[in-house]
Amino acid sequence: MKIRIILPVAIISLLFAISCTKKVVEVRYAPVLYDLVAPDSIQRGSTDIYFLSVKAFDPDGLTDIDSVYFTSTKPDSTSNGSHYYMRDDGQPPDSVAGDGCFSQGIQAGNAQSQLGDYIFKFYAKDKDGNESNHPQAIITMY
Numbered sequence: 001m002k003i004r005i006i007l008p009v010a011i012i013s014l015l016f017a018i019s020c021t022k023k024v025v026e027v028r029y030a031p032v033l034y035d036l037v038a039p040d041s042i043q044r045g046s047t048d049i050y051f052l053s054v055k056a057f058d059p060d061g062l063t064d065i066d067s068v069y070f071t072s073t074k075p076d077s078t079s080n081g082s083h084y085y086m087r088d089d090g091q092p093p094d095s096v097a098g099d100g101c102f103s104q105g106i107q108a109g110n111a112q113s114q115l116g117d118y119i120f121k122f123y124a125k126d127k128d129g130n131e132s133n134h135p136q137a138i139i140t141m142y
């Protein structure tokens with residue numbers, strides 16, 4: 001008789017233990033980049049500053065976005081691998097802080113820079129390291 005009671009109690013406690021040890025997995029979603037704005041071409045040796053901007057969205061809120069940056073690849077397909085960070089702090093060239101529109105300025109290289117198409121590829125990462133889509137712009141140096 002005693003065992004009949006103990007067994008269901010044991011099963012219930014076991015189930016309870018299992019449900020209590022279940023890990024709570026917090027799902028966070030990757031950011032999305034859109035509305036990329038970049039010049040079509042830049043003049044080699046020019047001292048003008050050209051502006052790049054991209055909008056970022058994150059389902060977990062803009063505060064979950066850790067960084068937005070781009071890399072560039074030269075016409076000969078080489079890249080220095082540098083990450084050029086974009087800003088959303090209202091400091092030039094960014095016009096409004098915290099609006100999700102990230103900006104950065106670039107300058108044409110010196111007179112020895114390669115002519116041709118440069119590929120600028122954009123990235124965003126959230127605080128969990130989730131990576132966005134990678135829109136890209138082709139900017140021709142002439």
Ligand SMILES: [Ca+2]
Pocket residue numbers: 087088089090094095096097098099100101102103
């Ligand atoms: Ca902004």
